[in-house]
Each structure stands twice: as structure tokens, then as C-alpha cells.
Amino acid sequence: MRQSRGLFFVMAMFMVAPALAAPPGNRSAPSSPRFDIPAQSLADALDQYARQAGVQILYPYALAAALRSKPLQGRMPSRRALDRLLRGSGLAVVRFGDGIVTLRAVPPPTPARPRRVASPPPQPISAEPTPVPAEIVVTGRALQTPVTATQFSYAMTRIDAETLARAGPLSTADLFKQIPGFWVESTGGEASNNIRSRGIPTDGYSSVALLEDGLPVQYDGGLGYLNTDQIFRSDTTIDHVEAVRGGPSAIFAGNAPGGSIDFLTRNPLQKPGVTLSATGGNFGYARVDGYAGMRLTPELGVLIGGFYRRDDGLRDPGYPADRGGQIRAGLQYDDGTTRLSFNVKHLDDRVILYLPVPLQMDSSGRISPIAGFDPLYDTLAGPDNAAITFKTPSGARDFDLSKGTRSRIDFYTLSGRRALGSSAALEVKARLRTGYTSRDGLFPIGRPQSGDSYISTVLPQLGEAFPTASGAQICYADTDATFLPDSNGNGLVVGANLLSIALPMREFMGDVRLTGQVNRWGQHDLALGLTYADNRLDYDRTMGTVLLDVRGQARRLDVVAVDADGRPVGSLTDNGFVRYGSLFDNVTLKTANLALYVADEWKLSDHWRIDLGGRWERTRIGGRMELSSAVDLGDPRTLADDNVLAGTGIYQPIDRGFSGFNMTAGINFNPDPGTGIFLRLTRISRLPSASEFYADPERTDEAVVPIVMAEAGLIVQRRTWNLSAVLFRTHFKRLPFTDYRFDPVKSIYVSQTSIADTTATGMEVSAHARLIGPLSIDIQATVQDSRYVDFRYSELSGGTVVIHDVTGNQLIRVPRIALRASPSADLLSGRLRIGADLTHYSARFADIANSQRLSPFSMINAQISAQIGDHATLTLNGTNLTNSLGLTEGNPRMGSFDAGGMTARYFLARPEFGRTVRVTFRLSY
Template sequence: MCLTHGLRRSFGPSNHRASKPAARFAAGLLGGMAMIAPAPAQAGQGGRSALFDIPAQGLSAALDQFARQAGVQILYPYGVATAGRNVALRGRMPVREALDRLLRGSGLEIARFTDQVVTLRAGVPSPFARRVKRLDVPLPAPSSVPERPSPPPPEIVVTGRAVGAPLAEAELSYAVTHIDAATLARQGPQSTAELFTRIPGFWVESTGGEASNNVRSRGIPTDGYSSVALLEDGLPVQYDGGLGYLNTDQIYRADPTVERVEAVRGGPSAIFMANAPGGSVNFLTRNGLRTPGYLFSATGGSFGYGRIDGFAGVRIAPNLGVSLGGFYRRDDGLRDPGYLADQGGQLRAGIDYDNGRVRLSFNVKRLDDRVILYLPVPLQFDARGDVHGIPGFDPLSGTLAGPDNLHVPFKTATGQRDFDLSQGTHSRVTFYTMTGRLPLGGLSALEVKARLRTGSTVRNGLFPIGRPTSGSIYLDSVGQQVAAAFPGTSATQIRYADTGQPFLPDSNGNGLVVGANLLSVRMPMREFVGDVRLTRSVDRWGHHDLALGLTYDHASLGFDRTMGTVLLDVRSQARRLDVVALDAGGRQVGALTDNGFIRYGSLFDRVDLRSSNIALYLADEWKLAPHWRIDLGGRWERIRIGGGVEGNSPVNLGDPATLADDAVLTGNGKITPIRRTFSGLSWTAGVNFNPGSGTGLFLRFARTARLPSATEFIGSPNRTDEAIVPITMAEAGLIIRRRHWNLSAVAYKSHFARLPFTDYRFDPVSNTYVDRTSIADTSTVGLELAGHADLPGPLQLDLQATLQDPRYRNFSYVELVGGLPVTRNVTGNRLIRVPKLSLRATPSLNLFAGGLRIAPEFVHYSDRFADIANTQRLPSFSLVNIDMNARISDHLTLALHATNVTNTLGLTEGNPRAGSFDAGGMGTSYFLARPEFGRALRATLNFSY
């Protein structure tokens, strides 16, 4: 349940204090998902009469007026009330009778009536009746015009806070972005990262497909989800979202079981959540008790895309509900690999109990889904630095992955294995989640959340390396090596591995070849995370909502990684190539490669890891005066990392006809133990000034500590450069919410100190990875803007923009030039891959009383750099997307989504395997990078009942 503080304030300090016992009881009663309409406490109200004057209007506003006039507090499901209207009520009458009249035909009914607190619930027939409450749909049916305008209901926020007392957005001391059920349905199925593009301050690279993408917030210089926490019902989906090769989005999919999303940008996230200095994104789920009903949708689209989604929620008793939902999807891929790219789905079943005092919830979710991992493609710069495709390869729809590399025999020291590229990122994971809340009297409550996750993720991908080059240049580069290995060599030749046909300049339309790694990683993981929180309200020097919490996480992770390096021709669905040595008579005397492999076993890891985290946090939301709030929070956290890393050594598999098996890395049986402990203290302070309903100004300062991740020790168990990273963040914001427009403006500054940067580069000469690490600082200043306006007539405009200046500080590194060490100072350079300007504008046209919505979306990103040295520039680009939603009937809607309708070639990242310190600049025509997808269309038919 949520408390409308705007109404509570209107009664003045004395009335507010008088109603505190009932308000505290109400807030603890149902916490977070409905509305409490507060009023002054008055004695003996059971059969008392009162004078009422409430016009017909939106039901939520009517209930607020009723609470004031009757002197009671009303707890009601907010989502139901905002969709309903009341019957006009005028005259003196008993309170109970008056409320019955007000609710007539509204969809709500009285669940409990006492002298001080009234609890309402949705009036749903028995589960055996034919009709149930209809779920939210993208385009709500228009209602009649109210007799007089009433202000829009406040956005109630539960994320980013440790206490249950609800607050409206304008009362917060941090910035938050809402994505409601209607918006989720309107936008249709999409990747988790794609949802994040709707959040100001977030730079999202969603070009990896439905999983394994990168998210950065406010210029924070870490990839993946290492600085942004992905939550489900307030609990981390994965405690450390930045585990190597295991981003959180690999094990999370959004589907109709998600009711809404709340994204906290910066603010107190790092206090209440682990690994979240940049923010936290909370997916709040539907259940059969609060949102009963049925929903089904079917989606079809370009490239053989097909998906079905469903949800069913039923209230089987007044205080008990059950739900079932999920999705199934398959498609050929936005970049066609010549085989089924994505296939799988998710299923969630839940049961919820809420008797007005005790709240319990349990659900089980099973994900079995495999998605292709899209990686950089070959491109070229022209003389002006503009990016173009290479002849014979379409950068908008092409991928090097293809049938020729789908199932490849892979030689290892323990025998031959099958490399299965079709696995992509395949997650088979089960989540068991339990939450509960128990009021401890009228002032305190105990909240418990726990989640057990079991399962495994396989990640197989074709990772291109180096740069595309002509076949003749490649032969020149390896000629000496081949001649030395096979003394009778008179010439070298490139052939196709499957047919033995010579590779010629016109074989693939460009005569280019490129190296690639066939990489396979298996990561079984078992994780338990629990959070216990005690909340209490105290009236002393104002009003305090206090919380004391303990979070515990234990994870066991296996990491088995094997890799082989191959040579490919440059084409969509590339083919493997062999380099052979020929004598003077043209007979083969040996080969650099074997079945396209330049080197078997070019990487090997076998690791068992354990991590245990414990965190204590304390929060105080202090209502200092009617218009002033102070928020304080602190967190102490400790991580213990244990396990073992098996060493590796090269072995020769003994085939004299090829060099590919001469140095196959394999385990040597020597285990290096890992035993590390780190701890850090974080704190934050924020102040909010709320001069009136719907207006808020805030300031916040945070000093947080980023703890090392367990997977940072995979390749270097004895590394000593890992340490606590101090992070300092400050922000100031303005939030305005009006009936026809709203605005959020937040200025921020962040500083990271002593952050290790690793240049993890694949060396095409030795065909193995090399790395170097430098310790440096970063600083970012920026401005986030988000707004909405109802324009004249049927027009609306949504706008979000981020302007920032992220820079490296105190950063230098050493590289070899002509065999001599040279120090490079990159202080002042821009952070890699983060644009200075991100802009998203969505004008929309609403026709036929809301029955049709057409919304083009214009997106622009300024230029970026692919490397820390800022030598490889990624040009600015703009995209145009179009959404259209039409209501066919009360239960049926149609949504059309067209993305990148202009087929813009926009690059989101370069090729990290070329080196993150210095990618080699733009002097070479050919390079590798990951572009946006080409034009695609999807249509979704939604049915709700």
C-alpha cells in the first residue's frame, strides 16, 4: 500500500501527528502496492454520520476527499482506483453507508471497516465466474469527462528506498524513471537492454542481441552490469551483475509477468543494493491477488520472428491469489546466420497471500532460452573517416557466424569435442523467490526476501580478431613461419577448408580474410541471496522512517573456457580457410592450419569460485518540516572470495602435417588457491524541498566503495592490483509534475579513484591473449533531462536527453615502440564508447478518442571513441523508429514496431579484442565494430480479459 503524502500535508502538522498511529499501521499493513488516503484521527466513528460533498470524478481523487470528510484512513489498490469513477455523493449520512454508495459500480468493495482504517479490495467474482478483472492494456478505453478537473495521481515510488512508507516522485531526493504496464505492452517484446534505452543517463549497447549487452550509467567506466543493479521485486537477479562472461541480462527476460519497471538513476542505489553506483532497475511482478485477469499476445516479424506471451491471474479466495505466465520465442536472427538464431522461453508460477496484516509471496521461474551472440563485423573507413560496408558484406544484416562454423570438430589434449555455435548464450536457470512482510505492532514491520538460483549458462560465440586483410598480405605475414616448419616449401596457398578449392581475390567479392576465435564457456552457478529488514516509524524532531537491514549472498560458480583460433574469409556466414605449404611441383608438404584452425587450444581456463557477501545498512527518511525531507543512509559490506584456478601449459598433439596442434593449452593439474577479503563503507545524504504538490528540488551526495568481483581473478589468481575503488557522486535535481506536462532535470558529477583498467588484447602473432593493467581515475559531469507534454489537440511529446563530459584522469601506460618502452599519457581523453550527447524525442498522435496512437521516435548519439587513446573514432549517428498502436475492441489491440527505418549504419562499439588502450587508429582502411541492426518490423496482437 502507498501513502498519499500530498493529502496528509494539507492537514497541517497537528493533524499529521494525530493521524500517525493509523498511518503507520496502514503503511505497514500492505506496503508498496496500493494507496492510503489519510485523514485526521477522530474517535468513535463506527456508526457516526458525516457531511459529504464529493462530485463524480476519478475514483482515486474521490477516495482522498472521502477520507478527509469522514475522518478515516482508506487503503485501496491504486491501479484499480485510477481506472475507475465514483458516483456523486452529497448530504449527511453514516460513514459506512456513504462509502457503500461511493463505491457502487466502481470495481472496489470493502474488505475491512474499523473506526480508524478502512481497507478496500478489487471486487472480483469467484474464480469460476466467466468474467474477471481485465488487465491493463496499451490504450485504455476513453472515459467520460469529469465534472471538474482533478490533478493527476502521483507516481508512487518503492525502489531505491529501504522503508515501506510510500512517497510520491516529487518528494524524493533522487531521480527515477517509470515504465508502466501500458508502455511495456505498447512497445512489445524486446531485450532487457533495449528497455534501458528509455532511461536518461544510461548509455546502452543493445547490439549484442537479446542478451550479453553493455549498460553504463552517468559516464561510469565499467561495462556489462557491473555498475547497474538489475532487480526483481527489490532483490538482485544476480548479486554481482558484472561477473566475467555472465552479465545479468543473460539470465533475465521481461515478459507479461512484469507489471511495471522503476529505474533509479544514481541516488541511494549503492547504499541499498550491491554493485549499483550507477543505479538500479527494478522489475515488479504481477500476481493473481492484486492484478487478476488474463492476457495473451502473439508477435510476428522480420527474419522469421515469432513469439507468444501469456499471463493468467486468479483470486481463489479473498486473501489468496495464484498466477501463471511466460513466453516462448524463436527466430532466424536480425543478422541471419543461416540457422535458427534464438529459441526458448520462460515460465513463472506464483502464489500470494495478503490478509491485510501478513503478506507472503512465493514464485518459481524457469528460464530455458538460447540466443545468438552478435559480435563485431568487418567495416572500412573512407578517406574522410566515414564508415562504409565492405563489398560482399552487408553490415546491417550480415554476420560472420554461419553454417560452416555451426558444428566444428575441436581437438583438445583429452580428445576431440564438438564446438556447437548454435548454442549461442544458452541459459537453463531456475529461480525460487519468497517475500514476506509482518507488522510488529503499529510502529514496526519485518520484511524478508530470499531467492535461490540454480542452473548453468553456456556461451559459445565466434569472436573476430585483428583486422581484415587481403589474402596475399596474410600469406606474406606467415610465409617465414611456414617455410621454417616445412623446409621443402616453395609457395603458400589459401584454400577453403571444406572443399580444398583455392581462395582467390574474387571468391568472396573482396579478397579479404580475417581471424576469429571459436570460444566456448560453461558457467554452472548456484546462488542464494537474502535480505532481512526491520522498519520503524518514530516521531521526534519531526517524523522518521527508519530501516535497519542485513543482506547475505553466497554464490558458487564454475568457469570452464576453451578456445581455438581460425581463419575465415570475409563474407556473411563466413567459411573457414586453410593455409598450405606447396613444393615446387605444387604438392602439399604441410599446413599452417588444420580444418581452418590456426591454433587449437589458444585459451584454456578451469576455475571454481566462491564468494560470500554480507552487508549491513541503515536508512533514515526524516520529515523535518512540512516541505522538507532529509534522507540519510549508510552501508558496510564485506566480500570473501575463495576457490582455485587450475594452471595450464601447452602440449603438442603430434600431427607433423600441421602447426595448428603444436601448442594446445590444457590443464596441468596445478591448482592455485584464491583467498581474498575486501570490505568497504558507503554513505549518502540527500535533501528534498517540496514547495507544493507535484514539485520537488533535491540535492544528494554519496561516497561509495566498489568491491572487486570474484571473476577478476580467473586469469590471474595472484594479482595484487585489485582493491577498493572509492566513488564520489553528487547530484542536484528538479522534478515538476503537472496535469498536462512533467519535467525532470538532474545535474550530476562522479569521480572514480584508483580504478584498474585492463587492456585484454588478442595477439594475432602468438594467437593468444595478452593483457596489461593501469590504475587511473575518471570524472564525469553531466545533465539528464526527461519530460512529457500534452500539446494542443491530439499531440503529445516525450523527450529525454543526456549531456555529459566523461574524462580519464591520472592515466598513463607503457607500450613498446621499436622494442623500447614508451609512456603514453591519456589524461583528459574521453571515456571509451560513451557519447557526449544522447537524445530521444517521441512525438505522438492520438486519434479516435485514444483508439489509435502513432509515435515516431528520433534518436541521436554523438561521436564516441573505441579506445582509451581516442585514436579510433566512432562517428555520430541518428535512428528513426516508429510505433503504432490501435484498439480493435475492448479486449483486443494491435501494435506495430518498425526499427531503424532509414537503415542507418551506426556503431555502438569497436572491437575490444583489438585492444581497449589503443585500437590502432583510423590509418588502416579495414576494421571491426558492432553496428546497430538494420530495418526490422514486428506486429503484436494483444488480447486481455
């Protein structure tokens, strides 16, 4: 009900706005109206012209937004005024009459064919500043006015439509590897990946907001088991991406201290056309994308697009790993005064979650595969675990690993803008999201060990339960065949949790923003906004722990106790389950967020700009959690059902509230049009996430976390090269860290929490240069020193409490050095492009104690793109061509505080994927 009221409120405000600003009556405009249009972007000038002339005007927005108009004043015929406004702009009138004006771009005249003369000697690269074109950037901005790259007081990366189409990333996270300062772990597959920015010590999308058309895809991107990228897919309906690193992102979006990444959809009025593409890959990958946009009238356009994809898996589980897609349909209206957009998107997709795999380390510290298991192409997930029944006190519950992460989500998005006079506007955005996500996954635990070693650890437990037992043996759960050292090529076994989660969610978000320009002591672009979001999330989680053999597509194992004559007397397991119901959660969460924000982009002069912003936000978290207790299901032949966690029917309420204030100030200096220098200081209050109260509604360690971020940047744009370099420092205070570790002996999760600070100091560099002839190179580098401050935790060892001090240790999983060099060659007048990505990451650590070191690694990717005719493109993408075994994370279920070091021969970690090759054929009209 709250979502419905919120949607009605926002829509009502937008409907009232036109009445407040509508021109009086239907009187005919005078034949020679009076014009008063100041110098500004040509797009804004044309909008003012339309209002003052009393006409509707349609024009190439992106082109006009990048141009500057001259002032126009005086009384004159409308056509003469328009011709004066367009003089030298490259735009021409196609239609003028009936109250509608249509403009188009005019190609430059073809120059006369010059006489053939000797080529002049090559000139040295000029270091003189050149004019930098202005463009419209909407993310992290108060107002959509044109700015140049050198006028920003924060770091921003733009990924255009051509780059999106050419890169063809395998996941949303894969795309973010093009953004400096971001450490991206895309080894989870198409969804459930991790992203970090500037040494921020939280995972998932808890500190980086993923937006679509300016609104969060999910308001809280850090919900447990519901990362934002699980419900978002990029396709050909996306026009471009704008990524803000740090800066003002925490002013315009919640949960965004590290940055915000905005996916902007295509506008059928500005970019009509048809795009079709088909992709095939060496891992059974097949994908079809499509987009169609058209103008029904000069003011009204429609679009439809989406994708469908299936594949056998980057690591083969023995069943289709990913299958599904999404479709979007939308309407766009723009008469020069009022802009309205409405679209509906439906996602129905299943994707596999790739988790750590078994590996071994030799005496020299070299990591290598285990016999019988290829870490680049194998996964423990397989058909043997695709359809299993859990035993619970209320009956059987089905588990289907082949479903993976299943999302069926509908998004309804409405946005609009109404001009209020010549210098103000009301902007409204609203989104309703309904549907559910379910997750069935196989999560490895502990370490691989030999079958004999495993038996020795459980034999005392079996002897206590079955007094006549004198030994034990391992056999396969489906055939009862004895498990032998050569059964799987290595004789190893490993534990795993089969986790099943249902996450139905309904969420409403609305943002109302009043913008305007004030010319006093310079020019102020102002924004005053209000954001409201509320959601209801149900969290139903159950889990069973099983024993597997170590192989690709692992099989379940049973451990049977035998007497002196070898006869079975009982069993540790049942159908491979060591414990049914090793985890249980039944939680309902209701969250309401309210935020007020204000921003001012203050242009003091042609050389100086100041950006100011503030945001106050309040979150209210309510709901209830069902208490659980252990139940014995009563089968005397096995221990697997003796301690099944189940709900008691008694609920504990959840009722928490937090509020905080964010503020930022930045200054930019342009010594010349091609150079920008900026400084920025930001203070953020990070509010706790609702999912932090899943298991303990009364926890007291959760509080508002103060964050201070400082950055200084240099942006240089030249004719043949450009450079962006940003120094940053980040300080988190009083941040709770939880060690959530699974005990494979007792088959339970144990946890402890410690509160500490973190600091990060570093530099991001992004550069592009045109080299000799057709050669170019792009370089990205991030160097950072991220450490824990005042971090101590305790451990019980031999009955004694031991305090460990890890102050000064490196933040987990974040490399100190990340390098990416992308050389390319444009041949045949730009119709053939050959490029490569060379990446290198320095060593990282899988735990806070820095005991488990993840070795440095490098990778090589390559790409060839050929233009065929005027409308077709053929692209070949290859990733990890050398099959580099690069580890991105260890196994979090071993513990994030101390994963036990690297003393054991066998361990679990998650590596990059093996070599892939994909071919895409694309048609655009």
C-alpha cells in the same frame, strides 16, 4: 550447503515474527472497538483498521496507496468506523461479515448531459502548480510509504505496464534506452549487452544492479562472460519497472553505484486477469506471451505466465538464432497483517551473441559496407562453424555455435512482510538460483585483409617449419577449393576465436529488513537491514583460433605450404584452425557477501525532507585455478596443434577478502506541491569482482575503489507538462584498467594493467508536454563530459619502452550528447496512438587512446497502437527505419588502450541492427 543454511535461517526468522506480534488468543473483538488511526496513506490506514477491528480486509491497493486518509479516533462500531474512513475516497464496501471485508472502487456518477453551448476559446497553458498524486515506490526506499514525484531526493524513472506492452523491446537492454543518463549498447542481441550510467567507466552490469522484486537477479552483475541480462527476460508477468539513477541505489543493493533497475512482478490479488499476446516480425520472429492471475480467496491469489520465442536472427546466421522461453508460477497471500509471496521461474533459452562485423573506410573517412557483406543484416557466424570438433590432449571436444548462449536456470523466490504493531514491520526476501549457462561464440580478431597479404605475414613461419616450402595457398577447409579474390566478392580473410565456456552456478541471496516510523522532530521512515549472498561458480573455458573468409555466414579456410612444384608440404592450419587451445581456463570460485545497511527518510515538515543511508559490506572470494601449459599433440603435417594450452592438474588457491562502507545524504525542498529541488552526495566503496581473479589469483592491482557522486535536481509537475533535470558529477579513484588484446600473429592474448582516475560531469533532462489537440512529446537528453585522469600506460616499440599519457581523453564508447525525442498523437478518443522515436548520438571512441573514432549517428523508430474493442490491442513497431549504419563499439579484441586508429582501410566494429518490423496482437481480460 551454505545456501541451504542461509535459506533455512531466513525462513525461520520470518516464521518466528508472527508469533512475536500475533494478537492474543481467539477472543472475539468487542462490538465497538476503540480506533486510533492517524492521518496517513489510506492503504496504511486500512491495514491499521483491520488490526484494530480484528478483521481481514481486501482492497485495491494501488488506488488506496495514492489517497490520504483523515484521522479516526474513538470507540464506535466497526462498520461506522470503516464508512468514516472511506468517506470521499471512491472506495465502497462490497462485503462486510465473517471477519472479512472486501472493498472495490466506485465509478464516479455520470453527470447530467449539459446543454449544447458554444465552445470557449482555448486557454493558455497554466503554469500554476497542481496537486501531484502520491504513489508507492519501492526501489531505493526505506519504507513503502506514498510519496510524490517532487518529494524524491534522487532521479527515478518509472516504466508502467502499458509502456512495457506497447514498446515490446527486443532485449532487456533495449528497454533501458527510455532511462535518461544511461548509455545502452543493445547490439549484442537479447543478452550480453552493456550499460553505463553517468560516465561510470565499467561495462556490462558491473555498476548497475538488475533487480526483480527488490532482490538482485545476480548479486555480482559484472562476472566475466556472465552478465546479468544473460539470465533475465522480461515478459507479461512483469507489472512495471522502477529505475534509480545514482542516489541511494548503492545503499540497498551491492554493485550499484550507477543505479538499480527493479522489475516488479504482477500481484494476482491486486491485478487479477488474463493477458495473451502474439508477435510476428520480418526476421522470422515469432513470440507468444501469456499471463493469468486470479484470487482463490480474498486473501490468496495465484499466477502463471511466461513466453516462448524463436527467430532467424536480426543478422542471419543460417540457423535459428534465438529459441526458447521461460515460465513462472506463484502464490500471493495477504490478510492485511501478513503478506507472503512465493514464485518459481524456469528459464530455458538460447540466444545468439552478435559481435563486430567487417567494415571499410574510404579516404574521406566515410564508413561503408565491404562488397559481399551487409553489416546491417549479415554476421560472420554461420552453419560452417555450427558443429566443429576441437582437438585437446584429453580427446575431442565438441563446439556448437548454433547453441549460442544457452541458459537453463531455476529461480525460487520467497518474500514476506509481517506487521509488528501499527508502525513497524519485518520484511524478508530470499532467492535460490540453480542451473547453468554455456556460451559458444565466434569472436572476430585483428582486421580483415586480402588473402595475399595474409600469406605474406605467415610465409616466414611456414618456411621455418617446412624448409622445402617456397610458397603457400589458401583453400576452403571443407572442399579444398582454392580461395580466389572473387570467391567471396572481396578477396578478404579475417581471423576469429571460437570460444566455448561452461558456467554452472548456484547462488543464494537473503535480505531481512526491519522497518518502522518514528515521530520525533518530524516523521522518520526507518529501515535496518541485513543482506547475505553466497555462490559457487565453475568457469570452464577453451578456445581455438580459425581463419575465415569475409562473407555473411563465413567459411573456414586452410593455409597450405607448397614447394616449387606446387605440391603440399605442410599446413599452417588444420580444418581451418590456426591454433587449437589458444586459451584455457578451469576455475572454481566461491563468494560470500555480507552487508548491513540503515536508512532514514526524514520528513522535517511539509516542505523539507532529508534522506540518510549507510551500508557496510564485506566480500570473501575463494576457490582455485588450474595452471596450464602448452602441449604438442604430435601431428607433423600442421602447426595448429603444436601449442595447445591444457590443464596441468596443479591448482593455485584463491583466497581474497575486501570490505568497504557506502554512505549517502540527500535533501529535498518542496516550495509547492508541484515543484521539488534536491541535492545529494554519495560516497561508495566499490569492491572487486570475483571474476577479476580468474587468471591471476595473486594480482595486486585489485583493491577497493573509492567513488564520489554528487547530484542536484529539479522536478516540476504541471497540469500539461512535467520536467526532471539533474546535474551530476562522478569521480572514480584508483580504478584498474586492463588492456586484454589478442595478438593474431601469435594467436595468444596479451594484457597489461594501468590504474587511473576518471571524472564525469553532466546533465540529464527528461520532459513531457501535451501540445495542441492530440499531440504530445517526450524528450530525453544527456550531456556529459567524461574523461580519464592521471592515465598512463607503456608500450614496447622497436625494443624501446614508450610511455603514453592519455590523461584528458574521452571515456570509451560513451557519447557526450545523447538525445531522444518521442512525438505522439492520441486519436479517436485515445483508441489510436501514433508515435515515433528520434534518437541522436554524438561521436564516441572505441579505445582509451581515442584513436578509433566512432562517428555520430541518428535513428528513427515508429509505432502505431490501436485499441480494438474493449480487450484487444494491435501494435506495429518499426526500428531503424532508415537503415542507419550507427557504430556502438569497435572490436575490444584489438585492445581497449589503443585499437590502432583508423589508418587501415578495413576494420571491425559492431553496428546497430537493420530495419525491423513487428506486429503484436494482445488480448487482456
